[in-house]
Amino acid sequence: MALAQSFIAVEPDSHFPLQNLPYGVFSSRDNAVRRIGVALGNQVVDLCALSNAGLLRGQRCQWHDCFRQASLNSFMALGRPEWREARAVLMRLLDKNEGRLRDDTILRQRAIVPMEEVTMHLPAEVGDYTDFYASREHATACGEMFRGHENALNPNWLSLPVAYHGRSSSVVVSGTPIRRPRGQVLGPGGPPASLQACSVLDYELEMGCLIGPGNELGEPVGVAEARDHMFGLVLLNDWSARDVQRWEMVPLGPFASKNFATSISPWVVTFEALEPFRCDAPKQDPEVLPYLREAGRHSYDIQLEAAIEAQGGGGGTVTRSNFRHLYWTLEQMVAHHTAGGCNLRPGDLLGTGTLSSAATGGAACLLEASRNGANPVALAPGVERTFLCDGDAVCLSAHCQGNGFRVGFGECVGRVMPARAGQ
């Protein structure tokens, strides 16, 4: 069967073919109102305009109204049957053989906006943001640096998906400049600490799962039902101030070292679009407890990359990894998160943790890639980094390679601005 194609042109290496249709929230030059769209090639299809024009009709009655909102939370709350129908209707409407929108010049003018004319916003209001630590490669590498080879993994690491609560107010959309934070750090001579600009600023290449329907407080989500609560994935950069982190994190975990910014990509790729790229997750040994045990443990074959671009040019790729290396699955994260009764809400964000691979060049943050600053990483001839410099832009990207098409995530970019002047 030939690949379905849209009447909107899509290059073969585009991240956004008809098979993807990721959701996002945008405004445009002509219209400052935030509204929901899908990406298709280099265009954004305005779902609010299509809904108003009466083109989004199906058996189920709720989803087309959600497309008139300024965030995806209401749509996320509906659940998979509604999402599936919305996707089917959109794929049909945008197909090259379907004339309703294709032949309506006036509506096309209104509802199809070139990507260079839009500003992207956060796709959802994030009620709570949780960051996991689910890559065995990353946890091992960090553990070896600070505790030695024998004690690399903490005793609980293979037993539960370790996580901490992050800061939701400072989750920002790709493109937002990242101010280098000031914070309390301990100098090499020991106490007293001082307040200064972070000198070891890092990125963490992660993915973020946006939650669909929530659960009631006190009602755990079983691992077998967890997928019904997962709407889609974005790229996530968990900016980290390593010096601040080292001084503050015992005993209650990272706080000011992480809460100054977390960037996510604007286009939410649904699990429907990711379905063709399911693959096996790594084997878990020892066997996990029953509440985390899955009949078929699935992951996704998503190629990941992190690049640093120095201001004024120069730079290159630091990290090449793949989502499939993740030891704990998203379903296990949801089951563990809710096992004690904690409620998730539509739009909540679960970060996977730094997504490293064991291969050379697979370290997904500079702490790991530079062995805590000991080995500078070469970006390009004459350009190397241990940690981030002012003016550096970190660009995360990801895609799944299909047969003749890609399902991609676009980019998650943030440029480092100099710290504010000190007191």
Added chain:
Amino acid sequence: MALAQSFIAVEPDSHFPLQNLPYGVFSSRDNAVRRIGVALGNQVVDLCALSNAGLLRGQRCQWHDCFRQASLNSFMALGRPEWREARAVLMRLLDKNEGRLRDDTILRQRAIVPMEEVTMHLPAEVGDYTDFYASREHATACGEMFRGHENALNPNWLSLPVAYHGRSSSVVVSGTPIRRPRGQVLGPGGPPASLQACSVLDYELEMGCLIGPGNELGEPVGVAEARDHMFGLVLLNDWSARDVQRWEMVPLGPFASKNFATSISPWVVTFEALEPFRCDAPKQDPEVLPYLREAGRHSYDIQLEAAIEAQGGGGGTVTRSNFRHLYWTLEQMVAHHTAGGCNLRPGDLLGTGTLSSAATGGAACLLEASRNGANPVALAPGVERTFLCDGDAVCLSAHCQGNGFRVGFGECVGRVMPARAGQ
């Protein structure tokens, strides 16, 4: 000068005299709509009804519209000049010498609702909840139990107000039943861990500060301006599953051991009402860094109590403490929280941490009071506890004692329900 009094009767030991006027969100038997009120004696004054009747007018134009909302977030966002005017207008309107409401029988019928007829709701939508660890007595007692006397305080504790991000979705209002969580715990024989009902469930007596106007991402709030960002205080119970906490918390801090529920009291006592009860905060030694240094370090003389009431009767007070013992001030918490650029939003919640006193009976959680279960605490003849039993209700209360009146917080109550059946 005689104490101002209302035409609504207020008992001398009431928590809610005219001098308090705490804000809350309620619905009533006759009207399920959530709306804003103030507590006065045993009555709730419906500010939505007064606003609609045109009785809430001042020089400033925004605050009376906020009283038509279903949460206090908009009012909190306005800032102190608006709060002060609202308070002055309400104190005048409710004064026994002011006839406009007093003599309007029909409006009084509509706008003054007996407390026993109302249901209280969360006062604000909590965007982010942060829990500090700011009591030196508590941090020392916990440290001694787990690390011995010499290393009781972590090296960073006197240098910064330690905190972690908590879970905002599971912040619940007083009265909400608390389901004993299940979670991963390590048995006495060591690994493997198992999923079971928490066997050492605890309360933590804390207070919570609700944030007023927020700050922009990247723009720290100086310690001298921090007070302008603080709206009011509530009681807070940070329910804690100690066995889950012990197993999970290294290295990223508490997660499932805390995120199943946090209770707060429904009435937000403003800093205007607390003004007469300002007192000195404990001396800080060593001197703190400049960004945390305050010209006048102030605290509040707020008497705190935690009692356990067993199902079917029996029980008594476990904790007697005072807010004034807190080593770090609320202003310092706000300054530290935002020093790296983290943004606070109206309605955000900052927990103080377990608020212990050094006196006998001053331990503000059972972990500390029972020395981790070694010394059962006597509640009443024949009734003792190491940790919470199913059916126990924990009741936190607090008040400031004035000359002939009290400014009180009411209660923050939660009863422990048995855990869900296991798999």
